[in-house]
Amino acid sequence: MARPVDARKDQALINILTANARTSVSEIAKVLGVSRATAQGRIARLERDGTIAGYTTVLGKEDHGTTISAIILIELEVKQQGGVIAALRKRTEVVNCYTLSGPFDLFVRLSCATSAHLDEVIDWIAEMDGVRRTTSSILLARKFER
Incomplete structure (x- = not known):
């Protein structure tokens, strides 16, 4: 220690x-x-030790013409977390995935090139085996990031 x-x-x-x-x-x-x-x-x-797992690029406020992002809250069927997370991990559009306490089980941030692509990914998540329900919110503007 x-x-x-x-x-x-x-x-x-x-x-x-x-x-x-x-x-x-x-x-x-x-x-x-x-x-x-x-x-x-x-x-x-x-x-x-794995405390620092990597480094990343954080894009500024300028429009880089690259993405539209959304937050998806996912409620899972009992004992389905492992399979859902494994499937989400394979999609490059899934930027982050966190487990949650409360009525939803997962918090997922998506990043897609177009709103149509984002819609397709959200539909794919909602139709996955083990997903009971989802709630989606489009990210409008980053005010700050640490």
Whole structure:
């Protein structure tokens, strides 16, 4: 188990990378008050341990002509979660999938090139074996992201 000071520095490092994954190791070391080698070692350990699973590109507000996004809440039949998640994982339009507490079991974010394509994917999800019902919301504008 990491010492509390180490755990706080790891969380601070994660917060820095969450805000900007392109922050240089030198800048991270400076903010954390550690050497560059120590910061690089922490990053490597967090990646190796699976705490940091990868890095991604977050598109700005400009219209990149690429996507329309939606949030789909899914209520599942009993004991069908594994099969539904496996099927969702195979679709590149599914950007995120989270389990939930409450009346819905899954929270899924979709990203499609057109509204017609989005409609097809939403219909596909609704017709999947194991899906009891869905509720969909189109994402209009990102106000901020961390």
